[in-house]
Amino acid sequence: MKFPIPFYTLTLFFLMLALPQALIAQRLVSGRVLDAQSELPLEGVTVTASSGGQAISNELGNFSLSVPEAARRLTFSYLGYRTQSLVVPEPAQELRVLLQPTGASLQEVVITGYETNRPLLETAGAVSVVDREMLERFDESSLVRAVNTVPGVRMEERAPASYRISIRGSSLRSPYGIRNVKLYYNGIPLTEATGVTQLNLLDAANFGQVEILKGPTASVYGAGTGGTILLEPRRAEAGTSQLQAGATFGSYGLRRYTATASSGSEKSNLLVQYSRQQYDGYREQTAMDRHVLLISPEFYISDKQTVAANILYSNLYYELPGGLTREQYDENPRQARGGMFGSVAQNASMNHEAMNVGVRQEYRFSDSWQNTTSIYGSHRYQDHPFNTDYERNAYQEFGGRTSFVKEGHIGRIAATYTFGGEFQRGLEVARTYGNRGGSPDSLRSDDEVISKIGFAFAQAELELPADIIATVALSLNDTQYDITRLAQATSGEPYTYIRDFEAVLSPRVALLKRITNEVSVHASVSSGFSPPTEEEILTSEGSLNQDLEAEKGVNYEAGVRGFALNSRLSFDVVGFYFRLSETIVSRQDISSVAVFRNVGSTSQKGIETMLGYTIIDDARLALSQLRVWGSYTYNHFRFREYQRDETVLSGNELTGVAPHAATAGLDVLTKPGFYLYTTANYVDEIPLNDENTVYSDAYFIVGARAGYKRQLGSRLALDIFGGAENLTDEKYSLGNDLNAFGGRFFQPATDRNFYGGIRVSYNL
Known part of the structure; x- marks a missing residue:
């Protein structure tokens, strides 16, 4: 079949018509990612828009990313640092992003216990947090090794998946199972009315924080x-x-x-x-x-x-x-x-x-x-x-x-x-x-x-x-x-x-x-x-x-x-x-x-x-x-x-x-x-x-x-x-x-x- 106008010419014409519309629907977001403590630039940080687009920061910590108008948030992730999510800035506004190392400051760790939702430094009580980074130090086949890093706590495994948890000696009355320790998952009681917790029914991968x-x-x-x-x-x-x-x-x-x-x-x-x-x-x-x-x-x-x-x-x-x-x-x-x-x-x-x-x-x-x-x-x-x-x-x-x-x-x-x-x-x-x-x-x-x-x-x-x-x-x-x-x-x-x-x-x-x-x-x-x-x-x-x-x-x-x-x-x-x-x-x-x-x-x-x-x-x-x-x-x-x-x-x-x-x-x-x-x-x-x-x-x-x-x-x-x-x-x-x-x-x-x-x- 013979076209009166070459096909590639028409294709190029329509692309040129569509390009300005695409550019109108996009905006350029740029900024710099730094270490929150030293304020040194971070190279290799992954920047992800809520629309799916991504960019990587360079050796100076700089990044730029074209995002659609519908994009609402940017997420910054980097090995050894806590992931951070920010609202997409106004046009022409440069972002300055400070990422916290995973050895996070105690001010940043929010404690939900005692119904206070306060930073750990403002929480009166003996509280320890096992975060996702600690859980991933091990093979995740069991919670035992991660929990046993916490002072005052001992978790035992009499057989694979047969758990026992002792907090300050509370296993005295626990020949098997978890007793005298109350557990909640996502704010919902996990310990049964009988006083026993079936923690072995869950997998270590189910937890983001303990x-x-x-x-x-x-x-x-x-x-x-x-x-x-x-x-x-x-x-x-x-x-x-x-x-x-x-x-x-x-x-x-x-x-x-x-x-x-x-x-x-x-x-x-x-x-x-x-x-x-x-x-x-x-x-x-x-x-x-x-x-x-x-x-x-x-x-x-x-x-x-x-x-x-x-x-x-x-x-x-x-x-x-x-x-x-x-x-x-x-x-x-x-x-x-x-x-x-x-x-x-x-x-x-x-x-x-x-x-x-x-x-x-x-x-x-x-x-x-x-x-x-x-x-x-x-x-x-x-x-x-x-x-x-x-x-x-x-x-x-x-x-x-x-x-x-x-x-x-x-x-x-x-x-x-x-x-x-x-x-x-x-x-x-x-x-x-x-x-x-x-x-x-x-x-x-x-x-x-x-x-x-x-x-x-x-x-x-x-x-x-x-x-x-x-x-x-x-x-x-x-x-x-x-x-x-x-x-x-x-x-x-x-x-x-x-x-x-x-x-x-x-x-x-x-x-x-x-x-x-x-x-x-x-x-x-x-x-x-x-x-x-x-x-x-x-x-x-x-x-x-x-x-x-x-x-x-x-x-x-x-x-x-x-x-x-x-x-x-x-x-x-x-x-x-x-x-x-x-x-x-x-x-x-x-x-x-x-x-x-x-x-x-x-x-x-x-x-x-x-x-x-x-x-x-x-x-x-x-x-x-x-x-x-x-x-x-x-x-x-x-x-x-x-x-x-x-x-x-x-x-x-x-x-x-x-x-x-x-x-x-x-x-x-x-x-x-x-x-x-x-x-x-x-x-x-x-x-x-x-x-x-x-x-x-x-x-x-x-x-x-x-x-x-x-x-x-x-x-x-x-x-x-x-x-x-x-x-x-x-x-x-x-x-x-x-x-x-x-x-x-x-x-x-x-x-x-x-x-x-x-x-x-x-x-x-």
Whole structure:
């Protein structure tokens, strides 16, 4: 076919017509990116517009980017620095962007605990934050190594995905699982009304930040003497949309896959995440397989209203190897518990399938009044063959939390008032059978348990003269268990048992003094109340523990935190004294069932220290960042009043607590994108029984992760990494069984092991 006018001429003509229109719809944004502390230029910073366009800063820190008129925000990201999002400037306005290094100033870390949303330097209390950078120092197969960098906190793994968390010795009553520590995810209760938290149903990739409040926090978060952990999901920066996929492979059959889609805009933020982790096991009977799907949207409906939701589905299977005696541990730490009721023979394992759905709304009535309310519902099914029995449980729960915040003045003193409440109700249908080689045998017991907990709280925070912040808080807590036995194999008759723990007031008083812009001191006194969990009242073999009382304690603490040496040195030091009465301890009987009782009182004194020092922080250098940090915990924990039969145990060391623990790390970042993280951890010997006749060995382990992280073009980013754990090849036990029957105290941890992986990110 012959055109009267050449085709390329027409094409060029229409392009020339369209070009001015395209130029009209675009505008040029330019600026300079600098290090916030040194104000030196940063080369290689990725600048992303909310429309999707990208640019890279040059050696002078300068950038320019053509964006459409519809673009609202620019996001600046760079390895070793916190991502920052800014509004697109007016035409002809030059941007000057200051990026904060990841060793962020304490003024920049906002604490959501105590309902204050204040910088850490203005928060009175022992608070530690595990951020995303700390989680990514390790292979993310577990939270254990990241959480154990925090002073005063010990996380254990008796088997893969079998977690136990101790804050200042709170694992004394936790032979397994997480008790006496309350957890929230995205502001929604994760701890069940039974008092137990199924943290292993989530994956480490689900967390953007872990905030740990140590000691009694009952004034805001209800009953508990251990502490509170606030978990936050990962959120995309406004104006960014990203797809990310990763895979990790390691020793003993570790396979881990993650896929994430995230998007942030002016009106919404969406996170969709799927992860699967498989592990063949270091010991016999330690395989695991976990699927986790998380959908977490957040909608900014107006300047006054934000609505967020969590939809979490988890399917988890993991095996239980059982404890070993000292002789078995020394002979072959990779073996599982043997004998007639051995873990392999009985297929000792845990099977969980769970769904949790929660919705949270934040609404601001005015500049001085706002409310946050969350409601949720959950369902969980368990199918567990244990060494001596077989349990099948179905659990349903609903609950909610609301808090109101009112800002005002008392004369010239600024005051913030917070008040609200929380309620949870759970129903568990629990059946226990005999275990015949991993299959359910005859029915032993059939129970229905209704658990109800609720509390109301109020808090006043006053900004006094001389840079003093005073906090006074109070909560009223109530817990009740209704237990109905429908059937029992023995001669016992069915029954109904109601245990209502009397409502208890728990106060907290705290003071904080800002010494300078970089240093503050704080002190507080708080009261704790911790009723037994449902599993402590109704033990796994089906017997009732009717005499068990709630723990009560008073905690005194004081600390100092801040910066020195031109902000290169960060420090956070806390000393505390905690007196606990009606202390609950656990012991195992002949069938390995944990039984609980009150034993008098304990005295717990300690010091927790966190230090960090930035040696090099210059983006122009090949070695752009060099930082060392460390934490140290000293515990002087003793039984004050404790006698069992004719044996006096008063003055003995508290079971399960190491007197000394320390962690140290070295972070190395380079301009080309290579990085190295090394972490060393020391734990002193730990008493494993109340008599203090058996101790675990002290151990010193070292781990390292090295990799290459680089932006490839304007949209693609790559992170290739490899690492090792337990480079010292120490033989140690992580997650010891306390007061174990038959001397089966030890749960051996993995020897020297390796991993490697890749993560690919694509900006849409």
